[in-house]
Structures are given as structure tokens and as C-alpha cells.
Amino acid sequence: MDKAGAPVGQWSSRFAFLMAAIGSSVGLGNIWKFPYMIGTGGGSAFMLVYLACVMAVGLPILIAELMLGRMGRQGPIETLIDLGRRYSGSAAWGLIGCVGVLAAVLILSFYSVVAGWSLAYIPKLLLGEMSGLTGAQTGEVFGSLLADPWKLTFWHALFMLLTIIPVARGIQAGIEKAVVWMMPLLFVLLLVLCIYAAIEGDFAAGMAYLFKPDFAAVTWDVVLAATGQAFFSLSVGLGTMLAYGAYLPANVSIPRTSLVIVFAAILTAVLAGAAIFPIVFANGLNPSEGPGLVFVTLTVAFGAMPGGALFGAVFFVLLAIAALTSSVSLLEPIVAAFRGRSSLSRSTLAWIGGIVAWVIGFLTLFSFNIWSDVHPLGGTRTWFDWIDFLTSNIMLPLGGVMLALFAGWVVSREDGAAILGFESPLLFRLWRILVRVVAPVGVVAAVVSNML
Ligand code: TRP
Numbered sequence: 001m002d003k004a005g006a007p008v009g010q011w012s013s014r015f016a017f018l019m020a021a022i023g024s025s026v027g028l029g030n031i032w033k034f035p036y037m038i039g040t041g042g043g044s045a046f047m048l049v050y051l052a053c054v055m056a057v058g059l060p061i062l063i064a065e066l067m068l069g070r071m072g073r074q075g076p077i078e079t080l081i082d083l084g085r086r087y088s089g090s091a092a093w094g095l096i097g098c099v100g101v102l103a104a105v106l107i108l109s110f111y112s113v114v115a116g117w118s119l120a121y122i123p124k125l126l127l128g129e130m131s132g133l134t135g136a137q138t139g140e141v142f143g144s145l146l147a148d149p150w151k152l153t154f155w156h157a158l159f160m161l162l163t164i165i166p167v168a169r170g171i172q173a174g175i176e177k178a179v180v181w182m183m184p185l186l187f188v189l190l191l192v193l194c195i196y197a198a199i200e201g202d203f204a205a206g207m208a209y210l211f212k213p214d215f216a217a218v219t220w221d222v223v224l225a226a227t228g229q230a231f232f233s234l235s236v237g238l239g240t241m242l243a244y245g246a247y248l249p250a251n252v253s254i255p256r257t258s259l260v261i262v263f264a265a266i267l268t269a270v271l272a273g274a275a276i277f278p279i280v281f282a283n284g285l286n287p288s289e290g291p292g293l294v295f296v297t298l299t300v301a302f303g304a305m306p307g308g309a310l311f312g313a314v315f316f317v318l319l320a321i322a323a324l325t326s327s328v329s330l331l332e333p334i335v336a337a338f339r340g341r342s343s344l345s346r347s348t349l350a351w352i353g354g355i356v357a358w359v360i361g362f363l364t365l366f367s368f369n370i371w372s373d374v375h376p377l378g379g380t381r382t383w384f385d386w387i388d389f390l391t392s393n394i395m396l397p398l399g400g401v402m403l404a405l406f407a408g409w410v411v412s413r414e415d416g417a418a419i420l421g422f423e424s425p426l427l428f429r430l431w432r433i434l435v436r437v438v439a440p441v442g443v444v445a446a447v448v449s450n451m452l
Helices: 014-025 029-039 044-071 075-089 091-126 134-146 149-170 173-200 205-211 220-234 240-245 254-282 292-305 308-339 347-367 383-410 413-419 425-451
Strands: none
Touching: 014 240, 014 254, 014 308, 014 413, 029 044, 029 220, 029 254, 029 292, 044 075, 044 205, 044 240, 044 254, 044 308, 044 347, 044 383, 044 425, 075 091, 075 240, 075 254, 075 347, 075 383, 091 292, 091 308, 091 383, 134 149, 134 220, 134 292, 134 383, 149 220, 149 308, 149 347, 173 205, 173 254, 173 292, 173 308, 173 413, 205 254, 205 413, 220 254, 220 383, 220 425, 240 308, 254 308, 254 413, 292 308, 308 413, 383 425, 413 425
8 A cells, every 4th residue: 555645656667657657648549549530630631730749749748747746746736736835836736636637537437438348349259249240230230339328338337347446456566567568469469450451451542541641631620639639648638647757766767758658659549540541441431430430440350350359359358458557547646636635545535536437427428329419518519529529629738738837937947957857958948948838839729729
């Protein structure tokens, strides 16, 4: 147990930290969401803006979050209050942490529903239900899963349970151990799928769709969606990395570690895209299919390849595990935020947080069946669409900007430099410009222009 109120346990080594941080960032966002966002965001245009956002905004803010965590060494809200008092005499900075907690609950609520789909696909694959199906047929299988609220409720509950238990126990050891070999295995599987897609799919069309620059398709909508996706896929903007950074061993370089995390996130996303789109085009599927894209396309490949039932089942197990190492990092900051201020135990808080997120998850769960025609604020967005939009495109970017401003303007230059230990002063200066000016201006422009 962590007596000092440690939010995530002490990382035993740099490697353990890396795995936990990569585990947090690599998840449904990279494998499930990124490909369908590319599909609905116009292909390569989305890819371009996403990569630019990750490098110019996501990476510097990731560095900022880890830096603040290392400086504060407490849960996210306490850290922000303490550092705020120290540098500006104001505890109001703690509010960023509160918004972060709200965002974490909302993201966890839909995350668990979608991760539940992945769990549901494991027995489907194992039982051979996908063998030899066409794209239209895998679409039907997916559709009938979504149409059944009871089944979805079961898988949603199971996934939330799997998230609550490790957080309640406060041990990362088990997860750390699992992640260490499962994340690499997931990479290998994605690689195999890419090779399959290259041979059997329409590789040229897939690659052109992903990488052939199409500047004309870059609209403000695409910019905002890609900005949101940059935050979501790196797990920045709500304090997850701030909580994880609190227990970073002192000898670990934050800038270098951040680069590794970013690289892993981009690589997974690109591999997922490279595996999916050749199959989409070879089978006449719709790239802008939406949230079902991964489930509809990859199962066509699993159904056609030798040993695909087992291979596919393993894939969805690993996807669920990738999701689990991310969902744990969503529940953890919620628990950490309340620990300092209530006498409830870690375990009780984990259960309360998980159950609240589970209940809110029904807004998402019903969005795919009985409430698919309910548009809470008019327009075309369902509850799921709204929660997704609000968290990824508004709360994470604005939360991230506040953290960037705090790290860039409020924390003193000397302390920042000492904690970060950049190898060259030039890079440190570049980072300062990015968090002080470029990221805030860029993100606010994207959000505001979208509202106009
Ligand atoms: N990054 C995870 C994914 O891509 C989701 C996630 C986990 C997250 N923790 C987060 C997103 C904190 C934003 C903030 O699937």
C-alpha cells in the first residue's frame, strides 16, 4: 500500500515507468479511434494535422505535465494547489485538476463501453463466428451486438470491474508485469496484420489514403478533431501524466521519456491505420464507417486468414489489455484527487469512481441502440457524440493549455530548467516557446474557430 498517498505506486525503474506511461497512452485512442477519425476526417489531411499537433502541442504539454508531477510529487489537484501557492500565491490553479477529474470520469464512462465491445469479440472469434465473412456480414455482426443493450451492459460491467480491481488494490506490480510483455506483443500482432493487409488488401489505395497529402481537405473541423485526438492519444490534458510523473525516478530524463511515449503512440496509430485501410478498400467497405471501423474491417481479415479465429481472439485480448492499462490511468487520478480530502479508503474511492463512471456509461451504451435517435442538444450528435466531443475537443485541449500556461509562465524558468534537464539550452528554449505561446494560441484558435 502507498502510505504517502502515492497516486500510482512507486515506479520500480525507468522501464516500469515507461511501460505504464506507454500503457496509458497507447489504447483504444490509437487503435480504435484514430483509424475511424482518419476515415471521417478525410484521410491524409487528418493524419498531417494530427502529426503536427502531436509534435507542436502534445509533446510539449506531455513534458509540462511530467515536469509538474515531478515538482509536486502528489496527486494532481494537490500538486497544482501547492505549486500555484508557491509561484503565484494562488491556490486557484487547483481548479484545473478538478476539471481534469470530471473529464476523466466522462472519458472512462465511454471508454469502458467500447472496451466492452473488444471483450465481446473474443468469444465471437474463438467460436469461429467470423470465419469467412464478407465486409457486409461483419458489419451485420457488429450491428447486432450494438443493438443488444443487455449484452453491452454485461461487457461494459465486466470491463469496469477489471479496471476497478487493480486501482482498488493500489498495486501496479501486476499490471506492470503484464504490460511489459503484452504491449510488445500487441506491436508484433499489428505488424503481422499490416503485412497481411499489404499482401491481401489494396495496399496502394490504403497508403495513398493515409499519406498522400491533401491540403485542401484541411478544415477547422479537421484541425480541432486532430487536436483533440492528439491530446486523447497521448493521455494529456487532464492530469494522468501529472499523477504518473509524481513518482518518476529522479535519474529519468523527462524530455527523452516523453519522446519515447509519443513515438509509441504514433507508431501504434499508424500501424493500425496501415492494417485497416488496405482491407477497407479491397473489400469495398466505407472508410468513414465511424466507431465500428476496426471491428468491421479487421474481422474480415481474421475470417479469411488461416488460424484467423485464434489470431483474432488474441488480437482482441490484447486490445482489451491495451484499453485496460489506459482505463486504469483514468480511474487513478480520480482516486488520487479525492484521497487527500476524504477519509475514505483507496479501495472505496476506486469502487465509487468506477461505479459512477459505469452508470454514466449508459448514456453512451444507449446511444448505439435505444437512444440512437436521441439528440440532446438538437443537431445530429447522440449522447456518445457529445461526451466524446466535449472531452476530447474541449476539455482536454483547454485543460492542456492551462497546464502549459502554468508550466511556462507561472513556474520559474530556473526551476523548470533544473527539473527538465534538457541536453541543450536551445531545446529548452524551444520547449518554452511551444508551451508559452504556440500551444496555447494554436489550441485556442482551433477551439474558437470551431465555435464560430
Ligand atoms: N490515451 C488513451 C488512449 O489513447 C486514453 C486515455 C487514458 C486518456 N488516460 C487518459 C486520454 C488521460 C486523455 C487523458 O486510448
